[in-house]
Amino acid sequence: MNSLLGHLLVLDLADETASYCSMLLGGLGANVIKVEKPGGDLSRNIGPFYKTRVGKISLPFLYNNAGKKSITLNLEIRSGRDIFRRLAGRADIIIDTFPAGYLKRRRLDYDRLKALNQRLIMASVTPFGQTGPRKSCTADDASISAAAGLTHLHGHLQGSPVNPVGNQASSLASLFAVSGILLALQNRSVTGKGQSIDISEQEAAASALVNPFVRYFSEGAITHRNGRMRWDNMAGIFPCSDGFIFLTFDREWDILMDLMASDNYDPYFNSAEWKDPVYRRQRCSRIIEAITAWTRTYKVAQLFELGQSMRFPWALVSDMASLKENPQLKSRGYFSSTGLSGTTPELALPGMPCIFDGNRGIPTLKVPLAGEHNDEVYGQMLSLSEEEIARLKKNSVI
Template sequence: MPDTTVAPENTGPLKGLRVLDLTRVLAGPTCTQMLGDLGAEVIKIERPEAGDDTRGFAPPFVPNTRESAYFVGVNRNKKSVTVDIASPEGQAVIMKLLESCDILAENFKVGALAKYGLGYEQLSKKFPRLIYCSITGFGQTGPYAPRPGYDALIQAMGGIMSLTGEPNGSPQKSGVPVADLFAGLYGCIGILSALNHRHATGQGQQIDIGMLDTHVAWLANQGSNFLSTGENPPRLGNQHPNIAPYQEFPSKDGYLILAVGNDPTFERFCKNFGQEHLLADERFATNPKRVENRQLVTDTLTPLMKSKTTAEWIVALEALKIACGPINTLKDVFSDPHVIARNMVLEMDHASGARVKVTANPVKLSATPPSYRSAAPVLGQHNAEVLQGILGMSEAEVSALKEKGII
């Protein structure tokens, strides 16, 4: 696989496509950053003076800049243009940009853009090839469609919080905003599918992404467990609902994850660490029985796991091809030799003159890898480039828009 590189050259498979980005915060920007990494030209429309909400989600700021770490993390490979879309002049700018755009991505409340003449039904008549991706909390239809969507709210309503946390503790959300992230990634998948359809037929379409829908979709085995039994799965802390032992254990100096995925692996574990007698006990002999007796399994193995340090266990278990790993802090993650070898951290030149660190795109393409052309922009950084270079406005016309507060 090619190394991850930061260079102005565009090597992505979506090179030549132009995206009008009317998204903000996280779900939408995650989608459009992926498109940008894959080579699309992304023009991010922001509110004059204020910009994307996440520009104010700080501290922390990126060192030696006035930019929030939050904003910088999901807005690389984008051009920032400030436009007041509530004004007729601003709407005219957007309409002119759409003449050369392939994709519009937005995460406004349902019906909000239609007030400005920028709804899908309005634009599809004039731009039939346009792919229009709408990311909202609850989708374009249904009783909850008008409601605003927030990550924690969706995690609560989507069921994941009922599954997360200690058995006797309170429901817990994930430590990262997974509802936003999944919605953005599903949005990107929808856009790529629509591009293939347009390639075959010449027709654009709307992609309706509801955060609650995507959340329900990724309930995975837990959702399937419920649909098969009608029983709400309990919170199990770090234990697996269908496999045992598959959880964290205390070691002599900390914790580690032990993931015994099948019966042969459990047999190998027992025979190598003095627990062969457990194999004759029907409560331990098969995975279904271990799941049924998970507390007994935990209580039985805990004293053994405390007999070695985390590092000692990892060496011993890896030699036997038994899955295990430390519970890393983020400092540990970003200094991990494998993460480093996989080029998962980038340093990019920022318009402020500083160098900014960001996580890389994890999609490793052998022929057309993601490209990293520009760090997240400062607000309005590309006004002149886009308005003059793409739309052909004169410097005087751009200045007049600025004086009126349109850009």
């Protein structure tokens, strides 16, 4: 296990929109304590599910919470908030996804907590940030993608926009949260003081649209969705005999034409005007039709190897099954095993997408049961007696 952050204590108050942030910190060795409401976090009920001997388990929860400790704590009552303040006094980092103003109304906002612990760093991930006219608006990953401009660029121009697949907005927000936390840690090492970090999911997702932004602000041109083709029609996804491949054919034009001619495909692009990129873009439909006919005669692997041999950025279009068996990912140990404490058969899941001195960071650890570490945290960290812990449980504080 990599222990780059092994000296840090993280309190994870995040739901599924930012659990990936604390998972990454935990993968680097941080001691992450997930603070759940009594009975367990609602994200434990988000599918798809994995069937086990003891019931079904949320796969997203399993992936985002491997290696964390879990305590239960009711922040809606005063005694629960008092306990949280004691934990915050010891913590290095708090990550939360509560709506703007939620913690302030409960007197658990950063300004109050830093009075207890000036070294505390607090990262708040919300749909639209802590300020602005939409700070209190509700959203999920799909609606954030729509609000950030991602959805507008997915699908065919003639049809409706299509929701991007995967949790792109929340994943980007989590990565920005990690970056902000690491920068705040560096600053703390100099000043001795922590700070609050305000992460907007909308802004994080919109950061992926640099090229469309530049086109609009410099040219006034709005980039529209373009189906299987890139916005300029000089790259796209083409069918092969056994799948699909992503091809570029702008700078590769002359060599691609030679390749097609060697296969007896003469797509009437020999005249001098076709060497002009602007001329080609104005007549892209004829080019796409010709390349499609050519790629159908190849297998995906053949075209991939052919393109790579010429240093072309061509790529196989992978599905989940082919990704699981991808030799590159396998050779780098991208998939790791995890499970639910003592009950779940091992299951392969994606690991951290970076390696430190040969160590990927996320170890093979179990996913905690809700409140599994109550006795350890409340007993050892806060020095509560067994009787006190039992009373807290009886009174629905934990």
